[in-house]
Amino acid sequence: MERLQIPDKHRYALRALLLGMGTAAVIFVPFMLYDKGYFLFYGDFNVQQVPFYQMCHDTIRSGNWRWSWTTDLGANFIGSYSFYLLGSPFFWLTIPFPSAAVPYLMGPLYILKFGCACMTGCIYLRRYCQTGNLAVLGGMLYAFSGFSVYNVFFNHFHEAIVFFPLLLWAMDEYMYHRRRGVFAFFTFVCCFVNYYFFVGQVVFLALYWLVRFFSGEPHYAKITKKDFALLWVEAVLGVACSFALLLPTLLAITQNNRINNPSNGWNALLYDSNQRYMHILSCFFFPPDLPARANFTPDSNSQWASLGAWLPLFSMSGVIAALQAKTKRWYKTLITVLFVMAAVPVLNSAFQLFNASYYARWFYMLTLIMSLCTVTSLQREDVDWGRAIRWTLAITLVIGLSIGLMPSVTTNSDDNTKVTTYGLEKYPTRFWAYVSIALVSLLLLVIVFKYYKHHKQFFLRMATGGVALISVIYSLFYITTGKTQSDDTHNEIIPYALNGGADIHLPSDGKQFCRIDVYDGMDNLPMYWKRPTIQAFHSIVPGSIMDFYPTVGVTRDVASRPDVSVYAIRSLLSCRWLFDPINHGQEFIDSSTNQPRMPGWSYYTTQNGSKIYENQYFIPMGFSYDQYITRSEYDLLPEANRSLALLKALVVEDTDVQKAKEGGLTHFDKIDSTNYTEDRYFADCKKRAATACSSFTTDNLGFTAKATSAKERLIFFSVPWESGWSAEVNGSPAEIVKVNVGFMAVKVPAGESTIRFTYSTPGLKPGVAVTAVSFVLLGGYLYATDTTGRWRRKKLPAPPKTSN
Known part of the structure; x- marks a missing residue:
C-alpha cells in the first residue's frame, strides 16, 4: 500500500498535536484513574468549570437557552456563559454526548486543548524556524508554559491559549503574502471564543504590528496605504461577524459594576504591594504557585491573577540569550516592551480595558514571544547560550535563596521574646520543591546542550523530550498539590454532586417552584442537582442582582452567599429547603443552643449526604x-x-x-x-x-x-x-x-x-443580523479583492533571514 504523503507544513503541525496530546495524557490520565474516570482539581475548577459545562450542555440540548433558572436567582444564559463556554468549540464537542458523560469529558478535553495549543504554537513559530522540529519544540514550550499549567484551575482560559497563535499567524500571512480573509476569519474566531481575552489580544496585536513596523521589518514597514486600509477592513469585519454572541454579551456585562474600576493615582504607576514585583519576577524563573495559595510572596495580593510564565527546561535562558545578542531583532524590542508593561500597573491593565483589578491573564501572549525568542536563538550564531544559562541560574539561585533563607525576627506575644525564623515563603516544603524543579530543569538543559553544536538533530530530540519530561514532572506536582487543598472530591463531589442529586426526593419536586439554600457547603452544589438556589458562585449575573444584595448587607462581587443574619430574604426569594452537607463545613444546628441558626426552619430528612431543613414560613412565587x-x-x-x-x-x-x-x-x-x-x-x-x-x-x-x-x-x-x-x-x-x-x-x-x-435575549436578534450581513460582506470583500482567484497567497519576496 502506498504511504500517505503529508505536506511538510501539515506534518509538523500534526506532530506537535500528537506530541502535545501524548504529554498531556501522561499528566491527566493518572488523575482520571484516581478520580474514577473524572478529572477533578480544587476550588473554582470543581465548583464552576465542571457544573457550568454540564449545565450549559443540558441547557443547549433542551433548548432552554434564554433564561437560566439555576444560575443565581436567574440569569441571561447567553450573557452569563459566553465568557465561560458558549464560544468554545471544545464545549460544543460535548453536545452529542449524554449529560452523564459530560463530567467524564473534562480530562480528555484538557488533553485535546494542550495538544491543540502545541499545534497552533508550532504553526505560528514555523515561519521563523529553519526546521519544523524546532517549531515543534517551540509549540511544546508554549503549550506547557507556567501560564498553561497554572490555568488548569480555569478551564476556559485555554481556549485563548489555543487560538491566539493563529491570530498572529493570520496577521503575518496578510503582511508577508497579502493573503486575504484569514486575518478576518481568525479575528472572528478569537472574538467569538472569548470576548475578555480578545480585548487583550487586540492590544497585543497593535503592539506587535507597531513594533515590527517601526523596527523596519520589510513586509511590515513597506505596507501600502491600500493594504493597510484593507487590514482594518478585515479587522472590523472579523469583529462584526462575532456579533451574534458579542452584542448580547456586551448588553449583559455592562450591567456589572466590576467593569467600572479604572486605574488611577499612584496605583496606576506602582503596585500597592512590593511583594507583587517579586511575584512577577519569580513567575518567569519558577513553576507557578497554586491559585489562592501564594507561596513565594504570600502577601502579594495576587491570588487568582494567573501569574505564570515559566518555560519548562529552558526557563528564561532563551529569552536572556536573545536579549544579550548584539544583532537587532524586532522580538527583542517587543519582549522588552511587554516586560515593562507587566511592571507598570496602568500598562498591565491595558490588556483588560484599564480595569485596576490586578490580573496577568495576558501572559500566554508573552509566553508565545518567549518561546519565539528561545527557538530563534537556537538557530543563531551570535548567541552565547552558556552565558545566558549562567545568568538564568544566577537569578534563579538569588531569588530562591533570598526568599528561602532570609531571616525574619518576630516578637512572641506571650513572653515578649524575640524569635528568629528563616525563609519568607509560606509553605517551605512546596517552596523548596519548586526551587528543586527549576534547578533540575536547568541542569538537564546543560546536559542537553552538550549535543548542541555537533549533533543538532539529536539535540532537538533531546530538548523536546526534556521539555516533555519537565512538563510532566512539574504539572504532576502542581495538580497533586492542588488536589491536596480539598477533600471534597471523594467525600462529596463524586458521591453527592456528580450523581445529579438522584437521591434527593422532596414533596415539592415537580409540583411547586422553589429555591434551595445550602448552609456552609460547596459553592454551586445545587447547580449539580439542576435546582434553583439562592447560593451561587458566578461572576456574570444580571446587574439587578448586584444592585439588590448590597442593600441588605450581602456582599455581591463574584458570588451570592447570604449569611444567616439576613434570614428574611429566604422567604422573600421563595426558598423552601436548606441543605446542610454532612461532610462539609459547620452544622446548621447551633451546638450552643441546639436550635437552627435561622428562625422558622425545622429538620425534614437526611438525603444525598445532607441534612435537609424546611422553611416553615415559605412564600410561593408570585x-x-x-x-x-x-x-x-x-x-x-x-x-x-x-x-x-x-x-x-x-x-x-x-x-x-x-x-x-x-x-x-x-x-x-x-x-x-x-x-x-x-x-x-x-x-x-x-x-x-x-x-x-x-x-x-x-x-x-x-x-x-x-x-x-x-x-x-x-x-x-x-x-x-x-x-x-x-x-x-x-x-x-x-x-x-x-x-x-x-x-x-x-x-x-x-x-x-x-x-x-x-x-428574549437582548441584542440577540440584531446581533445575528449583523453577523449574517458581515459574513456576506466578507464574502464580497474576498471576491472583490482577490482578483487573481483563489484566496491564496500572493508570491511576494521571501523575507530575509535576518528578519527572524
Missing part, C-alpha cells in the same frame, strides 16, 4: 402586598431592617409611586418605626403567602403564573429585572414594574388571571 414604600425611604432604613421591611411593603422606585397606587397599594407611613421582631417576621410571611399565585411554572421561554384576586393588585416575582422580559396578563400586554430593588411586578385585575412572562 405574591402581593397591601402597602408600599419608596426607594428613598428604603435606603434610609437601617441595613439590618431592610430584608425584614421587604416582607412588609413593596419597594418602588421614587418615579413609580403612581404605579403603586394604581396597583391598589397604600403608603406605609411608619416603616421606620414598625416592629422588626421574629414574631412580626412570621406574621408578615403568612400574610404574603396567603396572596401567592396558585401556580408558577417555568419553561424554555419564561414562566406562567395563575392568580386569583379580590381586587386589582401588583404581584411581585423574585425574578431579576432585565430589559429582555415582557409580560402579558390574560393575553394582553402588561407593563413590568421594577420593584424591591431589582425584581419585577405586574398589575393584575380582580378575579382569575393568567400571567405570562416571556424572555
